[in-house]
Amino acid sequence: MVEAQVDRFFEVLADPTRRQVVQLLGEGPRRAGQLAVATGASSPAMSRHLRILLEAGLIADERVPDDARVRLFHLNPEPVVAVQAWLDQVQAHWRDNLGAFKRHVETREKR
Amino acid sequence: MVEAQVDRFFEVLADPTRRQVVQLLGEGPRRAGQLAVATGASSPAMSRHLRILLEAGLIADERVPDDARVRLFHLNPEPVVAVQAWLDQVQAHWRDNLGAFKRHVETREKR
DNA sequence: ACAATAGTTAACGAATGAGTGAACTATTGC
DNA sequence: GCAATAGTTCACTCATTCGTTAACTATTGT
Numbered sequence: 001m002v003e004a005q006v007d008r009f010f011e012v013l014a015d016p017t018r019r020q021v022v023q024l025l026g027e028g029p030r031r032a033g034q035l036a037v038a039t040g041a042s043s044p045a046m047s048r049h050l051r052i053l054l055e056a057g058l059i060a061d062e063r064v065p066d067d068a069r070v071r072l073f074h075l076n077p078e079p080v081v082a083v084q085a086w087l088d089q090v091q092a093h094w095r096d097n098l099g100a101f102k103r104h105v106e107t108r109e110k111r
Numbered sequence: 112m113v114e115a116q117v118d119r120f121f122e123v124l125a126d127p128t129r130r131q132v133v134q135l136l137g138e139g140p141r142r143a144g145q146l147a148v149a150t151g152a153s154s155p156a157m158s159r160h161l162r163i164l165l166e167a168g169l170i171a172d173e174r175v176p177d178d179a180r181v182r183l184f185h186l187n188p189e190p191v192v193a194v195q196a197w198l199d200q201v202q203a204h205w206r207d208n209l210g211a212f213k214r215h216v217e218t219r220e221k222r
Numbered sequence: 223a224c225a226a227t228a229g230t231t232a233a234c235g236a237a238t239g240a241g242t243g244a245a246c247t248a249t250t251g252c
Numbered sequence: 253g254c255a256a257t258a259g260t261t262c263a264c265t266c267a268t269t270c271g272t273t274a275a276c277t278a279t280t281g282t
Contacts, residue, residue, distance in 0.1 A: 007127055007130075010121070010124050010125050010130060011125050013121050013125075014121050014122050014124075014125035015269090015270085016118055017270095019118075019121065022201055023200075023201055026200075026201035026202065026203070026204055026205075027204055028204065031228085031229095032228075032229060032230095033227095033228065033229080036229095041271090042271075042272075042273095043228085043229065043230085044229090044230075044231080044271080044272075044273085045270075045271055045272080046229090047229065047230055047231080048230090048231090048270085048271090049270095051230085067227095067228085067279075067280075068278075068279060068280085069227070069228045069229070069278065069279050069280075070228065070229085070279095071228090071229080075201070075205075077202075077205065080198055080201055080202055083198060084195060084198050084199075087191055087194060087195050087198075088195075089134075089137070090133055090134055090137035090186070090191055091137065091188075091191055092137070093137055093138055093139065094137070094186075094188065126239090126240080128240090142258085142259095143258075143259060143260095144257095144258065144259080147259095152241090153241070153242075153243095154258080154259065154260085155241080155242070155243085155259090155260075155261080155262095156240075156241055156242080157259090158259065158260055158261080159240080159241090159260090159261090160240095162260085178249075178250075178257095178258085179248080179249060179250085180248065180249050180250070180257070180258045180259070181249095181258065181259085182258090182259080
């Protein structure tokens with residue numbers, strides 16, 4: 001996984017609407033129209049968000065057999081894992097000293 | 112942890128220079144000048160990035176006893192954990208079916 | 223054939239955000 | 253006291269990005 005890709009993932013996830021889309025697609029595949037309604041975005045706006053998410057590789061689309069007008073979008077697992085890996089790496093140092101950090105965080109349940 | 116904060120974290124992390132800063136501060140505390148050199152940013156540019164990171168709560172600063180001109184910056188653990196929590200939640204559905212996704216990811220050790 | 227549905231594309235305007243140069247504050251060393 | 257160091261703030265410019273309206277393609281239903 002290239003660093004430039006992680007760069008792009010963060011840029012793409014900076015937009016609240018797109019993060020909402022990612023969140024919704026985490027639950028399962030959705031159509032463009034559904035995503036527009038759920039997020040309160042207009043059709044053109046959603047269309048562009050989806051294109052950006054597609055080009056970044058965060059999501060992918062499938063055609064449904066019954067209605068050729070509809071595209072079903074679903075989440076790609078890899079990018080989410082890549083972003084988590086980056087955060088893990090940032091954490092690495094203070095996570096491994098299970099002194100200062102562990103005391104620091106154990107007030108809240110993690111995971 | 113409020114959703115609006117996670118919103119802000121992603122916005123702040125969208126900038127490559129600021130992600131570099133976060134990465135460097137993950138290794139340990141650094142001074143503003145060190146961060147400027149390491150990232151190739153100018154002093155004013157770095158100063159602004161640090162202010163943004165401070166206001167978002169991603170980092171904090173300490174004064175060093177010997178030289179009062181110097182501010183040492185260090186990373187706050189909570190925001191990183193919060194972003195990871197968000198990503199975990201997105202993953203939740205396909206992570207819990209330890210079928211498709213587990214096969215998908217088990218090439219890399221996760222935690 | 224025609225209307226409705228699903229979605230995309232293009233052109234425009236407004237807002238946001240990042241970097242720069244110049245001026246400024248505060249502290250340290252001589 | 254004065255120069256150097258460390259860093260911040262301000263005013264400005266440039267580019268990017270987001271949403272909207274309007275027009276368009278493709279498909280389905282009657």
